[in-house]
Amino acid sequence: MPNKVRIYQIALPFDHDEKALQKKALEKTGFSQSDIIGISIVKRSMDTRFHKKPGFIYCLDIEVKEGVRIQDGLEILPQSQPHEDIVYGSSRISHRPVVVGTGPGGLFAAYWLAQNGYSPLILEQGQEIGKRKQAIENFHNTRIMSPTSNYVFGEGGAGSYSDGKLNTGVTSGYIAQILKIMVDCGAPHEILYVSPPHIGSDRLRAVIIQLRKRIIEWGGEFRFETKVTNLIVHSGKIAGVVTDKGEIPADLLVLATGSHDQDTFAMLSSCGIFMEKKPFQMGVRIEHPQEFIDKKQYGKYSGCAGLPPANYRLVGPESKERCQVCTFCMCPGGEVMAGTGTPGFLSTNGMSNYRRDSGFANAALITTFFPEEMEDNPLAGLFYRQKIEKAAFLAGKGDYTAPAQNAGDFISDRLGALPATSYRFQVKPVRISSFMPEKFLVALKKALPSFEEKMPGFISSGLLIAPETRASCPIKITRDKDSMQSLSCQNLYPVGEGAGYAGGIISAALDGIKAAKVIISTFSRPGMLKD
Ligand SMILES: Cc1cc2nc3c(=O)[nH]c(=O)nc-3n(C[C@H](O)[C@H](O)[C@H](O)COP(=O)(O)OP(=O)(O)OC[C@H]3O[C@@H](n4cnc5c(N)ncnc54)[C@H](O)[C@@H]3O)c2cc1C
Numbered sequence: 111m112p113n114k115v116r117i118y119q120i121a122l123p124f125d126h127d128e129k130a131l132q133k134k135a136l137e138k139t140g141f142s143q144s145d146i147i148g149i150s151i152v153k154r155s156m157d158t159r160f161h162k163k164p165g166f167i168y169c170l171d172i173e174v175k176e177g178v179r180i181q182d183g184l185e186i187l188p189q190s191q192p193h194e195d196i197v198y199g200s201s202r203i204s205h206r207p208v209v210v211g212t213g214p215g216g217l218f219a220a221y222w223l224a225q226n227g228y229s230p231l232i233l234e235q236g237q238e239i240g241k242r243k244q245a246i247e248n249f250h251n252t253r254i255m256s257p258t259s260n261y262v263f264g265e266g267g268a269g270s271y272s273d274g275k276l277n278t279g280v281t282s283g284y285i286a287q288i289l290k291i292m293v294d295c296g297a298p299h300e301i302l303y304v305s306p307p308h309i310g311s312d313r314l315r316a317v318i319i320q321l322r323k324r325i326i327e328w329g330g331e332f333r334f335e336t337k338v339t340n341l342i343v344h345s346g347k348i349a350g351v352v353t354d355k356g357e358i359p360a361d362l363l364v365l366a367t368g369s370h371d372q373d374t375f376a377m378l379s380s381c382g383i384f385m386e387k388k389p390f391q392m393g394v395r396i397e398h399p400q401e402f403i404d405k406k407q408y409g410k411y412s413g414c415a416g417l418p419p420a421n422y423r424l425v426g427p428e429s430k431e432r433c434q435v436c437t438f439c440m441c442p443g444g445e446v447m448a449g450t451g452t453p454g455f456l457s458t459n460g461m462s463n464y465r466r467d468s469g470f471a472n473a474a475l476i477t478t479f480f481p482e483e484m485e486d487n488p489l490a491g492l493f494y495r496q497k498i499e500k501a502a503f504l505a506g507k508g509d510y511t512a513p514a515q516n517a518g519d520f521i522s523d524r525l526g527a528l529p530a531t532s533y534r535f536q537v538k539p540v541r542i543s544s545f546m547p548e549k550f551l552v553a554l555k556k557a558l559p560s561f562e563e564k565m566p567g568f569i570s571s572g573l574l575i576a577p578e579t580r581a582s583c584p585i586k587i588t589r590d591k592d593s594m595q596s597l598s599c600q601n602l603y604p605v606g607e608g609a610g611y612a613g614g615i616i617s618a619a620l621d622g623i624k625a626a627k628v629i630i631s632t633f634s635r636p637g638m639l640k641d
Pocket of ligand 1: 210211212213214215216217233234235236258262263264265266267268269270271272273274275276277336337338339366367368369370371374439449459460461580605606607608612613614615616618
């Protein structure tokens with residue numbers, strides 16, 4: 111039987127030719143060309159350490175013919191991957207599972223349920239992706255935002271208009287499966303090995319359409335433009351949902367409604383669903399010309415073919431007051447967008463397409479706000495961010511024009527003319543101190559000079575666009591660790607970012623899969639039951 115060997119830390123300059131990788135692999139393993147069946151890239155990351163020519167670092171799998179001698183010390187991979195048997199539960203349900211929300215949490219929960227014969231019914235307040243795109247174009251043209259189909263609501267959820275970074279701090283064997291499913295549904299093959307993987311909003315939206323088609327083929331059903339407005343609870347157990355199109359009976363409900371819908375949190379609160387405050391992050395976006403970031407990271411190689419638009423990550427000084435500013439969700443070649451779902455409120459965020467070719471680079475500059483700093487109400491963090499979003503909306507022109515200030519002007523408390531920006535609704539010179547919380551302003555004043563030290567020119571070429579209030583969810587919908595059910599309502603499965611258990615596309619998808627697996631192991635298959 112052929113053997114597979116894994117090798118790490120193969121470093122090559124960014125402009126290496128195709129043969130160089132194979133040559134290095136042979137040198138490192140002692141194999142000859144004729145020993146090898148194939149070489150596959152497991153991981154490729156960038157190396158941009160200062161004063162060095164930028165390069166790639168590879169991890170490779172090499173398949174060799176049977177009988178080929180393998181040097182001592184090389185890692186031989188097991189012949190077969192561990193197989194997981196699915197155990198179906200025995201509790202009977204008379205209605206198909208209902209999933210609310212088509213963000214990555216809801217979509218992957220539905221995918222797992224559908225693939226295993228549970229024919230889920232999926233409800234989404236926004237439109238399917240084609241119509242959602244039109245609603246967003248209409249928003250650009252008229253500055254009138256649809257309350258249900260916008261940058262954060264509609265098919266695909268908040269991920270559909272995001273930077274499309276697919277990295278996560280969570281470790282799980284299912285990450286590789288999620289990425290593989292995405293590739294099968296049309297994502298670029300490189301997301302399987304490039305670190306960090308990036309798909310971009312344009313390619314992600316195409317993948318979401320294919321995921322939907324598969325779920326339907328396996329017996330799932332989607333109802334778009336259907337908003338859940340109430341829960342039906344009998345004897346502490348889910349019995350159905352009320353939607354703006356009528357009632358739907360349900361034995362179990364996957365609640366994957368994300369962190370952006372204020373009505374949904376208010377509805378859950380009025381239904382007595384247990385929720386609690388959690389730490390969350392807020393701040394502003396900073397935008398630079400991408401060329402500036404490339405020059406800082408790549409030096410004289412900036413602009414060379416083969417180098418992707420450069421990335422950066424910065425962490426400001428810590429303070430006793432627990433307010434430290436760091437960069438978050440950096441979008442090379444991206445655009446700053448109006449990432450709120452509530453008309454009349456303004457929050458900025460960053461997104462990009464696969465090619466990352468906007469010519470601008472943006473990143474969030476955020477600090478953490480803690481539950482004890484908020485009022486005594488589970489929804490206090492939500493109200494806090496709403497207040498800032500309303501003030502920012504009004505400080506613009508009340509039409510999604512964003513308040514902005516040059517980073518240098520912020521330091522010296524001035525207002526000057528603003529440079530070009532990727533933000534489509536234009537920016538207006540406003541002192542961000544007029545509406546941002548004092549705690550953040552103090553931390554930002556400390557952080558910017560330290561960022562300037564690390565990247566000279568960071569302040570003078572940086573434009574602050576405010577506010578960024580949606581970096582994470584201020585609420586947790588409490589649930590049992592093992593059953594994943596709400597602590598106050600049986601058979602209610604809160605999942606994803608809005609429930610407080612995820613902070614990105616992949617972690618939300620993982621949480622959805624985890625809930626689907628618990629449901630599969632608890633309940634027997636309902637066959638093709640309809641409500
Ligand atoms: C602009 C932006 C950029 C981002 N960039 C990245 C990135 O590059 N990488 C990354 O990993 N993460 C990124 N994120 C975060 C990521 O998008 C979220 O963590 C992820 O989408 C959360 O998934 P979710 O399924 O929990 O919720 P969501 O994606 O928010 O989906 C929730 C869905 O539920 C629907 N819904 C809500 N209430 C109801 C209701 N009552 N009835 C019916 N439907 C309802 C909403 O319309 C929405 O479609 C970004 C987020 C934003 C906003």
